[in-house]
Amino acid sequence: MPDRPTDPGAPGVGEVTAQVIVAAPAERVFAAFVTWERQGEWLPFTTVRLVEGDGGVGSHVEAVTTVGPAVLRDELLVDHLDPPYEVRVVHFGKVLRGPGVMRCTPLAGGRTQVVMHEWFHLPAGVLGQVARPLLWPGSKLSLRVALGRFAKLVESGALP
Numbered sequence: 001m002p003d004r005p006t007d008p009g010a011p012g013v014g015e016v017t018a019q020v021i022v023a024a025p026a027e028r029v030f031a032a033f034v035t036w037e038r039q040g041e042w043l044p045f046t047t048v049r050l051v052e053g054d055g056g057v058g059s060h061v062e063a064v065t066t067v068g069p070a071v072l073r074d075e076l077l078v079d080h081l082d083p084p085y086e087v088r089v090v091h092f093g094k095v096l097r098g099p100g101v102m103r104c105t106p107l108a109g110g111r112t113q114v115v116m117h118e119w120f121h122l123p124a125g126v127l128g129q130v131a132r133p134l135l136w137p138g139s140k141l142s143l144r145v146a147l148g149r150f151a152k153l154v155e156s157g158a159l160p
Contacts, residue, residue: 014098014120018143022112022151026104029112030084032150032159033102036061041159042149044142057081061089072096097121114151116143 022029032038036055039048046065053059056078063074074096080088087102100118107113118139153159 015118016120016139016143017115017117018140018147019113019115020144020147020151021107022114023110023155024112025110026084026106026112028160029114029154030087030104032154033104033114034081034083034087035160038159039063042153043146044149051075053078076100091118091120114147116147118143 034055036048036050036059040046040063043063043065045067046063048061048063051060051062055061057080059078061076061078063076065072065074072095073093074091075093076089076091078087079090079099080086084106085104089100091097091100098118098120100116103115103117105113105115150159
C-alpha cells in the first residue's frame with residue numbers, strides 16, 4: 001500500500017460538507033456506513049471494494065466512479081473508527097488526496113444526524129486553480145444526493 005500522503009489532522013484547501021437526518025439509531029447507521037462494499041448502492045456511478053484488511057483501522061478501500069468515459073479512482077485508508085460515532089479516512093489516490101470524516105450524532109426518537117466532511121488537497125499550479133471552482137459545487141450536490149440515498153436505504157432496512 002502506498003505511504004499515507006496526508007496527515008488526517010491537516011485539512012486541504014478544498015472542503016465539502018453534507019448532512020442528513022436518518023430515521024434509525026446511530027449503531028445501525030454506523031454499521032451501514034462501514035459496510036464498505038455496499039457503498040456503491042448509494043454512491044452514484046460508484047463501485048466500492050475492500051482491497052486489503054477487514055474494513056477496520058488500516059484497511060485499504062477503493063471506490064471507482066465511472067460516468068461515461070470518465071473514470072475516477074479513489075483510494076482510501078481507514079484511519080480511525082469510534083463506533084457508533086465517527087469514521088476517519090485518508091484519501092491517498094493520484095487525484096483525490098486528503099482526510100475525511102463521517103460523524104453520527106444520536107438524536108431523540110431513535111434518529112441520527114450524519115455529517116460527512118472531506119478536505120481535499122488539490123493539484124498544485126494552474127490545474128488546482130481551475131479544478132477547484134468546477135469540482136466543489138458538483139461534489140457538494142453529489143454528496144448531498146448520496147447521503148439522501150444512504151438514509152433511505154438504511155431506513156428501509158435494505159442496508160444493515
